[in-house]
Amino acid sequence: MNDAATEALVLEKVSIRLAGRELLRVDATVPPGEVLTIMGPSGSGKSTLLAFVAGFLDSAFVAQGKVHLGQRDVLSLPAEQRGIGLLFQDPMLFPHLSVAGNLRFGLPHRANDKRQQVAQALEQVGLAGFEARDPATLSGGQQARVALMRLLLSQPRAVLLDEPFSKLDTALRQEMRTLVFGQLRAAGLPTLLVTHDEADANAARGPIIDLG
Structure with missing residues (x-):
């Protein structure tokens, strides 16, 4: 990645x-x-x-x-x-953004096909179709997965x-x-x-x- x-x-x-x-x-x-x-x-x-x-x-x-x-x-x-990317005890997802919004935040501004990259990242961690979800509705494990992929997408x-x-x-x-x-x-x-x-x-x- x-x-x-x-x-x-x-x-x-x-x-x-x-x-x-x-x-x-x-x-x-x-x-x-x-x-x-x-x-x-x-x-x-x-x-x-x-x-x-x-x-x-x-x-x-x-x-x-x-x-x-x-x-x-x-x-x-x-x-x-x-x-340098960081992962903490708390996922620290932005509550005002959807799951997709949180992942797009990690992507470089110059990135192309952001929607496709977000979809691929979610599929990679078993969260396909979660783009529109509110982070507050996710389990602790699901939030941790989103935080990990946001980190990796930031390259x-x-x-x-x-x-x-x-x-x-x-x-x-x-x-x-x-x-x-x-x-x-x-x-x-x-x-x-x-x-x-x-x-x-x-x-x-x-x-x-x-x-x-």
Whole structure:
């Protein structure tokens, strides 16, 4: 779905401090299609690391190091130009837009055949014919599927996952893990996952950094 997704995400000597105390230090390369899992308890700096990479780190934190995506210096770019997609605990669908409207929002402005791309995306995740649905009428699992496809349609070059399965019921979690990781691998996207759930890390089938 994303021809540009063939670059590694490199975190070089990344260090994040709060009030003079180092929360974490990460030195890692995430190849295309691989998921690097960052595990640790609350307060260990997992989500703060994602905020640093994505470009919205709170000013209370002090970060050092380099982040590259292919040959691009990510940190030199504003957040909206970094080419990094995010999935959070909540799907964060726009309530005033239909399912199709949410997916069209993810598409680049220059995209052609938007209606066809939306239809194909929905079919890909078992939601064919859901274009006109109000997001509020969808189940939690269906909302998560729409959020995933909106992310992929935006053609990111890398993806950050912030506890994306934690609010799903147990029956849905494994299904969504399989879907999300399968889609990201197929798209060749380097991915950073932060979680405290070992089952997430096992499903990602990639290297793990434990901050515990």
